[in-house]
Amino acid sequence: MTLRDRVAAARRRILGDRPSTADTAGLPVIVPAQPVDLSDERAVTEVVELAMNVGEVLLDSGTGAIDTSKQIAFVAATYGLPDCAVDVTYNAIHVSARRGPGLPPTNYMRTVKYRSLDYTRLEQVDTLLRQIGRGHLGLKPARAALDHIVAADHPYSRKVALSGWALMAAAVTLMLGGSPTLAVVSFITTAAIYGTNVALGKLxxxxxxxxxxxxxxxxVPAAFIYKLAIEHSAVVAPYRIIVSGIIVLMAGLSLVGSVQDAITGAPVTAAGRFIEVMVYTAGLVGGVGIALRLTSALGASLPPMQQEVLPYAPLPIMVLTGGLASAAFALASYASPKALTTSFASGAVGAGLVGSILNAGLGPIVASAVAATVVGLAGGLLARRAVVPPIIVAVAGITPLVPGLAVYRGLSEIMAGQTLAAISNLFTAVMVGCTLAAGVTLGEWVARTMRRPRLPRRLLGSRVA
Incomplete structure (x- = not known):
């Protein structure tokens, strides 16, 4: 065996031999699985509806606009519509199917109505896309399979999802250096938040x-626990409870998708998603601010935040709890067992890198950039080996690293009248969040480049034979 063969064999062992659907979506479809009569508008509509329904699930799950567009075009081309113009703008999908000379194009539009995050649904659609790409499904079986996926209930009950969110808060509290008692309080508080918001959502x-x-x-619970601790001469850091709640509440926001859209060439969608993230974060900050004022008026004032770097847990505990928090987020998002395993590994790697770099004194922005890039790369490769959509592992891996501490510190300083320090911390929070999203996008791009199939040059310029 030559050196080149050994290198190739080692590369296959490390990277695996199964690309993700994102790796192959932009490649040309050489032979359609089922040619369609372009003069038959009903047949064209059936193909486009299938493609748009696939895109709806992808966009609903946080997939970027460009990747969603490529998958829609891929499905349409596979079933005989190679000449489709696809535009995804924020939550709207537009498809124009050009049917050839003498026939007017057929135009379609779909508005995506966001539902609760369900990563099992995304995994099932990913599997369906693999089957479509291999030519294993005709149009009608593919439509029936997709209808079944969309109509299915969540794989777990709401109680399991509630446990996932609560477990994530407890793990983040421990990662921040909190005691087991504070972790239990965070667990109970987050469970109450989730139950309340589910009830409010139904209204x-x-x-x-x-x-x-x-x-x-x-x-509120953190403030009164701190008051009780002061009365009994106990030492408590209540900010850990609040920060864990902030991180959990920020976890479901599409920050990664917004930055990915900005980087990959969908600025309008990126702007819409980013404004949405900022508005929802402002609501979260407003709720914390109201609680701080109210508890202060009731005699349960919280202490001001320290300016120096606050201690995290020891590195081994950070690694363990970071992985646990990522797996808990994936569980709360209804991910499959194999996705939970890869999410745990991704989160453990990210938390370990952040802890190591912070201990080296390089600061949160550098730590976030390095950790997110490695999570995007390693998580992307792990996801491909486990046949899981990479976005699940990437988002779960960086979720425990969301800058909830900087957000709370900035808000605390606003309440104390320290405007300049508050602006500095809030700006740091924005920078860390964007760095996390950009880093994971870069890492995933590298993983995608390494795993993308290579076609002969004579095929690269051809869309469909």
Missing amino acids: GLPYFFQQVMGGFMAT
Whole structure:
């Protein structure tokens, strides 16, 4: 065996031999699985509806606009519509199917109505896309399979999802250096927040006000626990409870998707998603601020935040709890067992890197950039080996690293009248969040480049034979 063969064999062992659907979506479809009569508008509509329904699930799950567009075009081309113009703008999908000379194009539009995050649904659609790409499914079986996926209930009950969110808060509290007692308080508080917001959501309350309520509920218990501790001469760091609640409430926001869209060439969608993230974060901050004022008026004032770097847990505990928090987030998002395993590994790697770099004194922005890039790369490769959509592992891996501490510190300084320090900390929070999203996007791009199949040059310029 030559050196080149050995290198190739080692590369296959490390990277695996199964690319993700994102790796192959932009490649040309050489032979359609099922040619369609372009003069038959009904047949064209059936193909486009299938492609748009796939795109709806992808966009609903946080997939970037460019990747969603490529998958829609891929499905349409596979079933005989190679000449489709696809545009995804924020929550709207537009498809124009050009049917050839003498025939007017057929135009379609779909508005995506966001539902609760369900990563099992995303995994099942990913599997369906693999089957479509291999030519294993005709149009009608593919439509029936997708309808079944979309109509299915969540794989776990709401109690399991509630446990996932609560477990994530407890793990983050421990990662921040909190005691087991504070972790239990965070668990109970987050469970109460989730249950309350589910009830408010059923009443139709806009998500912004649910974030306000979540921020309020995350702060009040911490204030009264601190008051009780002072009365009994005990030492407690209440900010850990509040910060864990902030991180959990920020976890479901599409920051990664917004930055990915900005980087990959969808600025309008990126702007819409980013404004949405900022508005929901403002609601969360507002809820925390209201709670701080109210508890202060009731005699349960919280102490001001220290300016120096606050201690995290020891590195081994950070690694363990970071992985646990990522797996808990994946569980709360209804991910499959194999996705939970890869999410744990991704979160452990990210938390370990952040802890190591912070201990070296390089600061949170550098730590976030390095950790997120490695999470995007390693998580992307792990996801491909486990046949899991990479976005699940990437988002779960960086979720425990969301800058909840900087957000709370900035808000605390606003309440104390330290405007300049508050602006500095809030700006740091924005920078860390964007760095996390950009780093994981870069890492995933490297993983995708390494795993993308290589076609002969004579095929690269051809869309469909």
